[in-house]
Amino acid sequence: MISDLSKQAYKFARELQETLNGTVCQHVRIAAVLRPRSAVGPVFTLGHGLSAANPTQPTAFPLRIDQKKPRSWMNLSFQVRLDDEADFLTVHLSYCGIFTDEALETCLLHWDYEREKDKYTSAHVQVYGTSPALEALNRSNDHKRSLDKLHIPVGGRRFRPCIEDVIEFLITERLAEGREGWEKRVEEGRNRYRRGQLLAAMRRNPDVVEEYLESRGE
Incomplete structure (x- = not known):
């Protein structure tokens, strides 16, 4: 089982490495390392x-396509395993944060996915900043929350954003510079x-597939 998992994880x-280096990065290396315990x-x-010496804590990398000083940094992490049938790769946890410094002290926002989360939506985005509207609500709320503590839903387990959505956001909002032809690579990814998500949904919902085929007379 580990052999099948390792092949799919690698x-x-x-794919992640090629997508990043083909759009908003250069010389970024994405490794896949077996966690010691799970x-x-x-x-x-x-x-x-x-690496083998550091199997669990990814480091940040600059968002730049040349030798200019980067304006932003990304910290990216995926924990992947095989699904319950031990056939297909599935994401157990993921994190993608955008920062203005390599030390990761100043965050703009981050996207999270926690497969087994039950206190709030498994796929969410958290934004750092201030909100006068939220401050007004907090004045009459016993459970005061800052903006970055709000877990904003983004599509749930099946339809959450992918790294290509993040890349498109960074380029179109001018937070990072994109390489020539980035649109094609983003769309392909x-x-x-x-x-893959559609196939997974079909496997988990065969009755819906059957209903669709019946509606088409097939």
Whole structure:
């Protein structure tokens, strides 16, 4: 089982690396390393700066396509394992944060996915900043929350954003510079991700597939 998992984890890491270096980065290396312990069985962590000596804590990398001083940094982490049938790669946890410094002291926002989360939506984004509207609500609320403590839903387990969505956001909002042709690479990766999610949804919901086929007379 670990052999099948490692092959799929390495493939996913290579795809992430090619996507990042083909759009908003250069020379970023995404490694896949088996975690020492996991309550859910064998798990690989994917990220930058991982090694046998550091199997769990990815390091940040600059968002730049040349030698200019970067304006922003990304910290990216995926924990992947095989699904319950031990056939297909599934993401157990993921994190993607955008920072203005390599030390990761000043965060703009981060996207999170926690598969087994039950206190709030498993896929969410947290934004750092101030909100006069939230401050007004807090004045009459016993449970005061800062903006970065709000878990804003983003599509749930199946339809959450992919790394290509993040890349498109960074480029179109002028938070990072994109390489020539980045649109094509983003669209290819996003289509690959959505196809995989659709196939997973079909496997988990065969009755819906059957209903659709019946509606088409097939």
